[in-house]
Amino acid sequence: MAMGRGSAVVAVVLVLCLVLPFEMVDAASITVGGSNGWTFNVVGWPKGKRFKAGDVLAFNYNPSFHNVVAVNKAGYDGCKTPKGAKVFTTGKDQIKLKKGTNYFICNFIGHCESGMKIAVTAA
Numbered sequence: 001m002a003m004g005r006g007s008a009v010v011a012v013v014l015v016l017c018l019v020l021p022f023e024m025v026d027a028a029s030i031t032v033g034g035s036n037g038w039t040f041n042v043v044g045w046p047k048g049k050r051f052k053a054g055d056v057l058a059f060n061y062n063p064s065f066h067n068v069v070a071v072n073k074a075g076y077d078g079c080k081t082p083k084g085a086k087v088f089t090t091g092k093d094q095i096k097l098k099k100g101t102n103y104f105i106c107n108f109i110g111h112c113e114s115g116m117k118i119a120v121t122a123a
Helices: 002-026 073-078
Strands: 029-031 056-060 069-071 086-088 092-097 099-104 115-123
Touching: 056 099, 069 073, 069 092, 073 099
Parallel strands: 029 056
Antiparallel strands: 056 092, 069 086, 069 099, 099 115
16 A cells, blocks of 8 residues: 555656646746836836746846835836835846736836836736
8 A cells, every 4th residue: 555655656756847847948037128127118118028927027227226116006006115015126136927917116216107117917
């Protein structure tokens, strides 16, 4: 009986080893804003692009002047940082997309209002 369970565990581990690498290969790393990076008027950057859950957005910026805040729709629409929002400040932030719409803003005064925000929908 114990031998049968051991075989089942080995089979599950083998299947996971075969399936997981394929999911990771599908994920893409995408630089927000292209060569300009995370800056003003980037709000339209996602238009026409396709994103998948697991893709990684690379936010490149000068941390003395900007940041990245993962917000909800209300935070995005109102350019407000909700309580408990994750704030990124390295200037080289790598953020994995979740399925659905992902919202990001810069919460330095006036930046979000100047188009430094994006809404990215991941399938």
